[in-house]
Amino acid sequence: MLTYLLHNPSLIDIVRKETSKAFSGDDVINPRLVSDHDLCPQLEAIWIETLRLSSTGSSVRCIKEDTTIGGKVLRKGSRVLIPFRLLHLNTSVYGADAALFRPARFLGKEHRTTGGNWRPFGGGKTLCTGRYVAEHTIKLCVAIILHRFDLSIIGNASLPRGDEGTPGLGIMGLRKGEEFLVSVAARDKDE
C-alpha cells in the first residue's frame, strides 16, 4: 500500500485527512476508524486495489469424484486450481487498465468482491480466517506511518515489479533488485 501511495502521492494527503480523527497528536485514540468503510472510503479503495494487484495465491482442491464445474466434467483424482490473479486481472471485469493501480474503480462500489472477481482471501471452506485482522492492522499501520512521518523515495526508483514467478500463499514479494530506499522524517503536523 505504501509503495503505491508513494507512486501516487496525491492520495497521501487524502488518506491523512480521512484518518486524522483516529489520532490526537501522535497517539492513536480511535483505531477502529481506519476500518470504517464509510468514514475512510479512499483508504478502503486503496486496500482493495492493492490486494487485487498483489495477490499471488490460488485456491486448490482435490477432486474426490468426477465433478461438473462450469459445464465441464473434472475427473476424479485430479486437482482444481483457482489462481487469484486470473480473476483479478480480468479485463472484461476491470477494464483495459486492469493491470494498473486505479483505486478509484472501487469508490462507491457496493460489493468489494465485484461478483466474486476479487478473492485475495480465497473462498469456501478455505476462506482466510485472518482477513479481518489483516485488513485492520495493515490499514492501521499505514495510517500511523502517514500520520507520523513524511516519506520520500530516494533516487528515481520506478514502481517496483512484483515477483510473479515465485508461487506464494498470499501477497507477492519483490523481484530481485527491485527493493528501493525511502527517506523517513518526522512529520511537522502544523504544516
Place this chain on the structure above:
Amino acid sequence: MTRRNAVGSNKQPFAFTALGTRFYVITQAKHATEVDKNMDTLSFDEFVHEFVRTVGLNETSIHAFFLQKLPRDKAGFPNPSGDALGTITRQMHVHQLHPGEYQRILESRFLNSFNRDLRLERINGLQHSNKTIEVSLYRWCANFFTRAGEYAYFGPVLARIDPDFADVFYAFDELSWQITYQIPKIFANRLVTAQTHLHQSLKKYFQTPSEQRTDQAWFTAAAEQELRSIGIGDDDIATLFLTIYLT
C-alpha cells in the same frame, strides 16, 4: 509438462498436466463459486495433511488432530458437532480473529507494537544529520510487522527465547511455497534451516511454564491446552503452531 487448453467461447475450466497430475484451472468467478460451495466431492483436507506431514508432524498426531472425533460434551472449547480437534482449532481461531471482543484484544496487541516501533528512533536505517532515516521500505515494513504479529500471538517471551525469531520467520514465510509444492528437502536447504530454527524456538516457548507466559493471545493458550488434552506433546505442538501461524 503438457497443456491441453479446453477454453472455448464458453470459457470452461482448462486442463494441463504437470508431473503426472492433471490440473483444471478456473478462470471465471461463477465457476470459482461452484468450487467454493462444493463440500462433497472437492476437498482441501489432503493438502492440509500433506502440508503438516512435510513440516514434520508424525502420523499418530495427524490422526489424533485431524481424524479422531472428540465427544460433544468434551471440556474446554465447545464441540456440539463432535468434530476432531483440527476442526475445533479452526473454530477457535475464528473466535479469536473474527469481529468481536477477542479480535479487538488481538488488534490492540498489534497496536502496542506499532506505537512502540513506528517512531523515528526505532527505525533501523542510515541516519542523516537532518533527522531523517534512510531505509528499505520493504525491509522496514517486514521488520516491524513481523514483530507485531509475533508479540500479538506469543507476547514478549518468544522474543526473549529467540531474538531472531521474527527475522527467521520472515525468511521462512518467503520460502514457504516450497512446502506447498513439496520441493524435495535436498533442494530446499534454506527453508529447512529456517523451519528447524523456528521449530526449536517454539518448542522452547511451549516448554516454558505457562505461568511465565500469560502475556499471549487467547488462542495461543487455549489451543495449547486443547492439544495437550489429547496427548499431543511439545514437539508436535510446536509444529502445529508453526503451521497455523504461517497460514
